Amino acid sequence: MILKDRQPFADSISSAHKIIPQYRFSSCDFARAEQFVAYDNEFAAFGRSRLPPGRYARDGFCAQRVGYLLNGLRVVLGETEAYSFSQVQRPGLATDWGHWVMILRMRGWADVDIEGNSIRFEGYAVEVRHEDQSRCGHLSGGESLFLYLPREKFVGIERLLDGLAQAANSVRAHPLLGCYLGAMGRVLVNSTEADAVSLADATLSMVRASISYSKDAIAEAEMPIMAARFEFARKYIDRNIDSPALSPDGIAAFLAVSRRQLYKIFDSHGGVYSYILTRRLEAAFREILASRGECSISRVAENYGFTDMARFSRAFRARFDCCPTELRVMARREVDRNSFLCWLRGDGPETDVA
Template identity: 35%
Template sequence: MVAAGGRLVAEGPDGLLASQGQQDGPIPHFEFSTDELSQADQFDAWRHNFAPMLDLTPTGDRPDLMVGRQVIWDLGCLAFTSISTEALHFASLPGRVRRDALDHWMLTLILDGEASTVAGERSFEGGAGEVQLHPLGQPFEGHVTDSHMLMLLIPRDFFQEQAGALSLAEFSTLGGGMGLLLADYIIGLARRLPRLTVADLPAIAAATRAMILACISPSPDHLDEAKAPISIMLLERARQYINANLYNPNLDNDMLCRALGISRTRLYRLFEPSGGVMRYILHRRLLDAHSKLADPAETRRIFEIAEQRGFNDGAEFSRAFRREFGYSPSEVRSRGMGAIPARPLADLAALEPVERLGQLLRRLQS
């Protein structure tokens, strides 16, 4: 799978997976490269490609130049990507996070090059053969040299009640024997993907979940403060409670405080990075409504879908929906915008290459 120059490639057509028979076909992939762009457009395109998750800024004397190559594999409930990039600065998007509430983890194996990250008072570095874990929902910034890396993008719901284990290892380089074992697994997955089929996706997800949980242990630095892991576990419980009660019209701050047994002040601090509790609940309800509206099998009226999610005024729902996504609920229904496909990549093939990563991240969040 690793071709000359370290570029990750895979054989097979970029076809849509529309029928049951195609489940035995290879897992499709999508490639994006700045090689085919004019020099003046290279870095802007590379930045746009990563804009849903990171803000990139150039280094060097020619900020418009950027040699970058990426391959995206849609694993259904995960995203796997190979990235070759020239040196650049990166930063998380706190303002964007409050809008989109991306809860993904970014698990990165550096194959060649070095990366450094600063997150508040924490800082850590990583080099070839090392795995790093970044939470996209928290502020951080850093720098990467000319590098080749493999990256898993993992939605928080992928681990459900085990999510606290990953939260304890956030903002760290995973060392030791278990870190090396996880690196070997990620490399092995990259090599085997061309020989696997769509029917293998559930097994890939199960094996990946098991390996990550087995290899990631809490960082001693994170355990120095007793309050940190307690807050992490409370936040995970709160998110699970919200998801389980998303249609409950009484879901609010007081209901969450009673369920978790904490004060309003403590609850506010937990959800401050997401713009507050009610902002987080609103976003989850709008995402859920978007998914239903894009589903061709969903025949209920728009107002009925909105009402189930706590909107008693159709105009209010339409305004909130447009503010969140930039288009109306009726446009989603009439054009099938943003539909979550029954097979991977059905919503990626028709997009411009620089738009695919962002669409995949939003689909994982939904």
């Protein structure tokens, strides 16, 4: 069975509750010769674009941007081919929202001209600008994340953000911020509407902590961040609970964290291995119970990654104080004697009771 949620830009979850993008742009919606011009016009308020030497508009240009709204925070994921960008002053196009924007190159790099110096942003280096500030530079092909920060959510630390947006100070955001934003970008597309608030809270906490460089602030921000990461990991595990490929390495890759960070996330939950085992045992318990005593214990064990029946039975008894076969017998007896349970499950005839 293939693990779900492996590709960051893939629509791997079919759910009515998935976060719905508020904005989309795709150059694929235009004729090949019009793709680069369409991209340049769409984002002209933030600078003009030009193709690298040897490339022409008639060759086509692959680009997409998808925008999400997370409890007042706007996050944009973008993917483009290589191009150069330059400053522009075009009255009437500049915005006046008072936002800052943080840019992370999730894949690839950007060489940005800041006061005559070319600064490369790649890896976990975060570029900070005022939202209406354009710069010159070159962008490699790749993926980027844009986080727009409304001024009203950062009362009291506006000067810190303004300082980061000026000149070479842009390279001084704490590296933990880039690590967090990269992880958020990779889980965002597979998040649900219910995740939006916790994700926004964790992001605001991380931004505040990372720009202040306060150890206390960073420590304080860890709690909502860890909670959000655990929630994403929990949902990933539940979606892949019947996959034999489910492993700590796969979870760490999905969250874009190291194994050490993953162990820290699960530290208060008994460890990642113990958590996966518990969730698999609970899933097996529910399946045996739902089968009303008619299931094959060996098939249930195999469905949830247990190849050793003796080990499965021992772990099951340790968790539920009964072995799988005992649970199956109890489930069968309950169905046989409990007419109310049959009625709840829709097994009995629908009759009116006077």
